[in-house]
Amino acid sequence: MQEQLLFRTPEVEPAPSKYPNRIEEYEIILDRSRCTECGICAEICPEYIGSASIEYEAFKKPDGYLRIVNHKSSCVGFGCQRCIKGCPTNALSVKNSQYLALGDSRWTPDLILSTLEQAETGRPSNRYEYRNGNSRGGFDRIRFSFELDKEERDGGKLFDERQLDTSIVLNKRNDGRPEIRIPIPIYGGDMSFGSVSLNVMLARAQAAEAWNTFTSTGEGGYPDKLIPFKEHVITQVATGHFGVNAETIKRARIVVLKYAQGAKPGLGGHLLADKVTPDVAKIREVIPNVSLFSPFPFHNVYSVEDHYRHVQLMKDINPKALVSVKVSTPTDVDMVAIGSYYAGANILQIDGGCGGTGAAPDIAKKNIAMPIEYAIPIVHNYLVNEGVRDEITIMASGGIRTAFDVAKAIALGADGAVIGTAELVALGCKRCENCERGRGCPSGIATTDPALMLLINPEWAAQRIINLYSSWKRQWNYILAQLDLENIRELRPSNEVKFKNGRFSHLVHLDHLR
Amino acid sequence: MKAIYERYHIEVKDAPSRIKLPSKFLVKRYNNCSDVQECTQACIYEVHRTREDGQIAEPVDHLCRGCYRCVLTCPKNAISIENNPEFERLGNSYFTPDRIETINFEAETGRVPVSGTGYKGPFAGKGFDSIWFDFSEIVRPTRDGIHGREYISTSVDLGRKLSHLEFDESGRLLSDSPKTIEIPIPMILDAPLNSTTRRSIQLALAKAAARLNTFSIVNAKEYSDDLAPYRLNLIPRINSTEIEDFEDLIKASRIVEVDFKDSEIDDHLERIKEKNPSLLVSLRFPYDENSSERAEALTRMGGDIVHFYVVDESVEQDPDIIKNAIRSVHSHLVDINIRDEATLISGGGIAEAAHVPKSIILGADAVAVGLAYQIALGCKACYGDKHAADCPMELEDTEIELATQRIVNLIGSWKDQLLEVLGGMGLREVRRQRGEIGRAMFYEDLEAKVFGDRE
Numbered sequence: 022m023q024e025q026l027l028f029r030t031p032e033v034e035p036a037p038s039k040y041p042n043r044i045e046e047y048e049i050i051l052d053r054s055r056c057t058e059c060g061i062c063a064e065i066c067p068e069y070i071g072s073a074s075i076e077y078e079a080f081k082k083p084d085g086y087l088r089i090v091n092h093k094s095s096c097v098g099f100g101c102q103r104c105i106k107g108c109p110t111n112a113l114s115v116k117n118s119q120y121l122a123l124g125d126s127r128w129t130p131d132l133i134l135s136t137l138e139q140a141e142t143g144r145p146s147n148r149y150e151y152r153n154g155n156s157r158g159g160f161d162r163i164r165f166s167f168e169l170d171k172e173e174r175d176g177g178k179l180f181d182e183r184q185l186d187t188s189i190v191l192n193k194r195n196d197g198r199p200e201i202r203i204p205i206p207i208y209g210g211d212m213s214f215g216s217v218s219l220n221v222m223l224a225r226a227q228a229a230e231a232w233n234t235f236t237s238t239g240e241g242g243y244p245d246k247l248i249p250f251k252e253h254v255i256t257q258v259a260t261g262h263f264g265v266n267a268e269t270i271k272r273a274r275i276v277v278l279k280y281a282q283g284a285k286p287g288l289g290g291h292l293l294a295d296k297v298t299p300d301v302a303k304i305r306e307v308i309p310n311v312s313l314f315s316p317f318p319f320h321n322v323y324s325v326e327d328h329y330r331h332v333q334l335m336k337d338i339n340p341k342a343l344v345s346v347k348v349s350t351p352t353d354v355d356m357v358a359i360g361s362y363y364a365g366a367n368i369l370q371i372d373g374g375c376g377g378t379g380a381a382p383d384i385a386k387k388n389i390a391m392p393i394e395y396a397i398p399i400v401h402n403y404l405v406n407e408g409v410r411d412e413i414t415i416m417a418s419g420g421i422r423t424a425f426d427v428a429k430a431i432a433l434g435a436d437g438a439v440i441g442t443a444e445l446v447a448l449g450c451k452r453c454e455n456c457e458r459g460r461g462c463p464s465g466i467a468t469t470d471p472a473l474m475l476l477i478n479p480e481w482a483a484q485r486i487i488n489l490y491s492s493w494k495r496q497w498n499y500i501l502a503q504l505d506l507e508n509i510r511e512l513r514p515s516n517e518v519k520f521k522n523g524r525f526s527h528l529v530h531l532d533h534l535r
Numbered sequence: 536m537k538a539i540y541e542r543y544h545i546e547v548k549d550a551p552s553r554i555k556l557p558s559k560f561l562v563k564r565y566n567n568c569s570d571v572q573e574c575t576q577a578c579i580y581e582v583h584r585t586r587e588d589g590q591i592a593e594p595v596d597h598l599c600r601g602c603y604r605c606v607l608t609c610p611k612n613a614i615s616i617e618n619n620p621e622f623e624r625l626g627n628s629y630f631t632p633d634r635i636e637t638i639n640f641e642a643e644t645g646r647v648p649v650s651g652t653g654y655k656g657p658f659a660g661k662g663f664d665s666i667w668f669d670f671s672e673i674v675r676p677t678r679d680g681i682h683g684r685e686y687i688s689t690s691v692d693l694g695r696k697l698s699h700l701e702f703d704e705s706g707r708l709l710s711d712s713p714k715t716i717e718i719p720i721p722m723i724l725d726a727p728l729n730s731t732t733r734r735s736i737q738l739a740l741a742k743a744a745a746r747l748n749t750f751s752i753v754n755a756k757e758y759s760d761d762l763a764p765y766r767l768n769l770i771p772r773i774n775s776t777e778i779e780d781f782e783d784l785i786k787a788s789r790i791v792e793v794d795f796k797d798s799e800i801d802d803h804l805e806r807i808k809e810k811n812p813s814l815l816v817s818l819r820f821p822y823d824e825n826s827s828e829r830a831e832a833l834t835r836m837g838g839d840i841v842h843f844y845v846v847d848e849s850v851e852q853d854p855d856i857i858k859n860a861i862r863s864v865h866s867h868l869v870d871i872n873i874r875d876e877a878t879l880i881s882g883g884g885i886a887e888a889a890h891v892p893k894s895i896i897l898g899a900d901a902v903a904v905g906l907a908y909q910i911a912l913g914c915k916a917c918y919g920d921k922h923a924a925d926c927p928m929e930l931e932d933t934e935i936e937l938a939t940q941r942i943v944n945l946i947g948s949w950k951d952q953l954l955e956v957l958g959g960m961g962l963r964e965v966r967r968q969r970g971e972i973g974r975a976m977f978y979e980d981l982e983a984k985v986f987g988d989r990e
Contacts, residue, residue, distance in 0.1 A: 158658025287959030456651025
């Protein structure tokens with residue numbers, strides 16, 4: 022019974038984009054002044070692709086417009102060009118400049134488009150790269166050893182349909198508090214009401230419920246509409262204590278104490294006045310239209326002893342909750358980790374320097390704190406050597422974008438990961454960086470604007486997140502199957518992470534490979 | 536009544552650019568547009584607007600943020616967004632288009648660039664890009680300095696300091712404490728790379744230095760009467776052979792800079808100090824493999840300030856040069872116990888706000904900002920003919936007050952960003968950041984520690 026509940030996977034249902042158009046890698050451009058409507062292009066194309074290509078409907082009925090975009094993504098672009106060469110009047114051309122303008126080196130055009138596709142279909146993309154970005158370091162240069170083997174390319178076996186155990190346990194302390202097992206090794210990150218809209222929070226909560234995992238309030242108070250999902254909502258207590266009270270702490274199964282955030286470590290939080298609408302102000306118990314700073318650090322915590330009392334205070338207020346401690350990645354992140362262990366934390370969340378944010382000074386994002394790829398093994402190794410690794414759950418966050426990133430984080434020593442940006446990309450975020458000012462997000466995600474937030478329908482958005490995680494679940498199954506592992510907990514090393522010639526256990530670091 | 540306590544404050548105000556940078560995106564509307572104008576509703580940045588006659592107007596590229604909503608929404612699929620090749624061609628591999636755009640924003644507004652979403656750039660890079668600052672997780676002083684409730688000092692001292700004090704038998708102090716000059720920010724402005732025809736830039740630099748209460752270097756040959764009102768904030772730069780020619784300037788200044796040529800500097804130094812005993816002398820030389828020893832020699836000869844620099848073209852070719860330069864010169868002076876006997880100023884490779892604290896954590900006391908402020912005035916870092924007098928950007932046409940304000944804004948923004956870093960690191964003053972290598976994390980070290988071979 023319990024088992025069934027745990028491994029119940031939510032149904033994938035198509036959740037297509039609400040927009041009439043898609044962003045495709047290739048666009049076919051038709052020069053109307055040259056087109057004679059002969060229809061040859063439409064005949065050539067499917068012949069080559071090898072399928073009755075309704076995708077090329079547009080070719081059959083040149084509608085006289087200058088531009089025809091292949092709406093379905095089967096155009097193979099520069100590699101083919103049959104239609105272009107076959108056109109007797111040279112009226113067609115192909116380009117990918119719109120695709121190239123999308124994204125950045127961390128979230129490449131491919132990662133954005135493949136995440137959107139996964140959110141729509143619940144399956145990995147067979148068209149866009151869905152595993153790695155192009156940041157030239159960290160996860161993007163790490164592979165599973167099987168990825169370097171030729172056999173892995175076998176498309177037929179690509180996704181093992183067997184349901185493998187990808188569950189993790191969030192409390193390993195044996196402290197009388199619940200164990201809390203989640204069926205997938207991820208839960209949703211801290212995003213406050215105010216930094217994202219209520220609809221987005223509701224969607225994330227519904228998705229968390231469907232997957233029997235969690236999402237978090239962030240530092241913006243606990244909207245009443247989330248109460249029906251309280252079994253799946255983590256209450257965040259951060260330094261501004263916005264909307265935090267005994268009631269919201271008692272409501273949660275997990276309470277997270279946010280000490281620092283990877284995008285702006287040591288700098289606290291900052292919500293610009295534009296986004297402090299009357300609704301936001303009410304729930305945060307502050308004055309509307311005034312910028313909000315949550316200071317750094319907790320002004321009652323300046324030592325490990327203070328930290329201990331802080332964790333115990335949360336445990337006293339809520340005797341059943343797990344306490345998660347969220348820290349970032351300073352030089353001595355290992356010492357911070359052991360401190361949190363002795364302070365009684367059930368979960369240690371380490372948030373690396375590439376983490377998301379609603380607003381942060383650019384100088385902090387890029388330059389303060391180390392990337393999570395370093396911090397995970399440093400913390401893991403230290404706790405292994407201290408003999409306490411198996412008593413605390415380590416959740417990694419900050420720059421974990423894909424199912425493969427999650428699996429690599431686990432293979433480097435984390436128990437699981439906390440996901441933020443990927444959920445937003447699934448809802449249509451293009452990372453245009455404009456979360457923080459004016460009306461906020463043009464995609465209706467990171468906004469408090471009453472008109473813009475209607476762009477996100479909570480049920481639709483929940484389904485997109487459910488689908489994304491269904492796709493991720495398939496990929497974890499696949500990785501485990503490739504590695505002959507029974508469950509994802511076995512992926513986490515039990516001993517120190519030690520690379521030799523660029524290899525460690527199932528991992529290969531391409532820059533160190535010899 | 537004058538306040539007894541004055542907090543250093545940089546007055547920033549909007550100073551819109553004389554020259555518009557190319558927009559990052561090009562928004563194209565194809566001619567299958569049927570003028571239903573849904574894009575005007577979709578776009579929240581007003582890229583798509585309705586003309587007065589009711590027709591759709593040409594898209595306003597520079598307002599586009601790349602959210603793609605118009606592309607997705609258009610019922611005719613008639614809009615596309617592309618990178619602007621003209622933007623991508625800006626600058627060079629070091630002064631990248633993004634850096635030029637950021638400098639432009641800082642010069643225009645004086646504000647700290649703040650944005651949503653996580654870091655978008657490469658994992659790491661060379662030179663300054665291979666460094667992350669540490670921060671302090673729990674045990675730390677307050678960060679309230681960033682928002683002005685408590686004071687974080689960004690002041691540094693120019694000049695020699697004593698390594699120890701000497702007393703006579705009766706306990707009287709024997710040591711003369713040398714003169715130092717405190718500047719409220721660890722940044723001075725270097726002389727323009729090409730300055731012969733640019734009086735307005737010279738003036739703007741001098742005025743900005745005065746307003747910022749720091750210094751601007753000016754080639755002594757180009758010193759003229761209109762700069763005289765700002766002489767307390769100017770550092771004339773003199774060749775060692777020209778000391779007699781500039782006697783008046785030496786007497787009128789607080790600091791002069793001498794280009795180091797040979798070991799005769801010892802003699803020159805004495806001659807300069809005879810003319811103005813309270814003068815600080817900065818000795819300037821280009822960085823090379825002998826620079827550590829040279830810095831040592833100059834310090835021992837009695838130079839107050841050691842100013843080494845790497846030209847920007849060299850930093851562009853190998854960004855590690857400036858990182859290694861600062862680290863090796865600083866470490867050498869530490870090793871032989873004379874580090875505090877001179878002030879180290881490093882120049883070169885300062886292309887963004889983070890490069891100031893990064894230079895300092897590597898061991899510089901202060902930095903000389905060069906090309907960055909020229910970019911703030913419209914330079915595109917093309918290095919055309921070594922910054923030829925006929926620069927097409929016609930920087931000298933900039934109105935002096937506007938140019939001054941843009942330099943002040945840039946430095947003001949950088950100072951505030953320095954505060955972010957110091958606050959994040961839990962440091963109460965920038966002096967304590969100097970050479971704090973233990974509070975910096977290096978890409979090479981972390982790669983080796985985590986992914987390299989270990990015993």
